[in-house]
Amino acid sequence: MDTAPSPEPIRFDTKIAVLLRTDLEPWQRLNVTSFLVSGLGTQLPEVIGEPYEDADGVPYLPMFRQPVMVFEATKETLTTAHARALSRALPRAVFTSDLFTTGNDRDNRAAVRAVPTADLDLVGLAVYGPKNAVDKVVKGARMHP
Numbered sequence: 001m002d003t004a005p006s007p008e009p010i011r012f013d014t015k016i017a018v019l020l021r022t023d024l025e026p027w028q029r030l031n032v033t034s035f036l037v038s039g040l041g042t043q044l045p046e047v048i049g050e051p052y053e054d055a056d057g058v059p060y061l062p063m064f065r066q067p068v069m070v071f072e073a074t075k076e077t078l079t080t081a082h083a084r085a086l087s088r089a090l091p092r093a094v095f096t097s098d099l100f101t102t103g104n105d106r107d108n109r110a111a112v113r114a115v116p117t118a119d120l121d122l123v124g125l126a127v128y129g130p131k132n133a134v135d136k137v138v139k140g141a142r143m144h145p
Contacts, residue, residue, distance in 0.1 A: 012066045015134040016040065016047065019071045019081050019141050021123045028123070029144075032095045036126035037068055039093035044128060073141035078122045084137040085127045086117075095124035 018036055020029050041048045041064070049065035073081065085092045098111040098121065112120070127137050 013131060014047075014066070014129060015131045016064060016066060016068045016128050017071060017126070017134050017138050018068060019073050019078055019125045019127075019138060020144065021075055021078055022072045023075075024123055028100065032124035033068075033070060035099075036093045036095055036124050037064070040064075040091065040126060040128055044091055047128060069138075070144040071138050071141035072144045073138075075122070077140045078125060081127075081137050081139075081141065082120070082122055082125055084139075085125065088129070088133050088137065090127050090129040090133060090137065092128075093126040094120065094122060097121040097123050 016037070018033050020032060024032065047064055047066070048062050051062045052060035054060070082092075082094070094112065096112055096115065098115070099108050100123075102108050102111050115121075127134055129137075
C-alpha cells in the first residue's frame with residue numbers, strides 16, 4: 001500500500017483568459033477561442049506543459065500547463081478590457097468581426113492591420129499575465145456559461 005503523501009496541488013501565479021463578445025453564435029465562440037489561444041504558445045513557451053504519452057507509449061502534443069478561463073462580455077466591456085491589456089503591456093491576441101469574412105491567415109492579418117486600434121470591432125481577446133493584472137483586465141466580464 002502506497003502511503004506517500006499526495007503532492008500539493010499546482011498553483012499558478014499567472015492566468016490565461018479569453019473574453020468573448022456575448023452576441024456570438026456558438027460556432028463563432030468555439031472558433032474565436034481556438035484562434036485566440038493558438039497565439040499564446042507561439043510567443044510564450046512558458047505556458048506550454050510537457051508532452052503527453054499514454055500507457056502504450058503513444059506520444060501526444062503538449063498543451064497549456066494551466067487552465068484557460070473563458071469569459072463573456074458586452075462589446076463595451078471587451079473594448080475596455082482591450083485598453084486595459086494594452087495599458088498593462090500584457091501579451092494578447094485579438095479577433096475582430098472582420099476575420100469571419102476572410103479565408104486565410106494573410107487576409108486575417110491584413111484585416112486587422114487596416115483598422116486603427118480604437119476602431120477595432122473586437123469579438124474576442126486572449127490575455128496572459130500575472131493573475132492580478134489579468135483579473136483587472138477582465139473586470140466586468142462574467143464566466144462563460
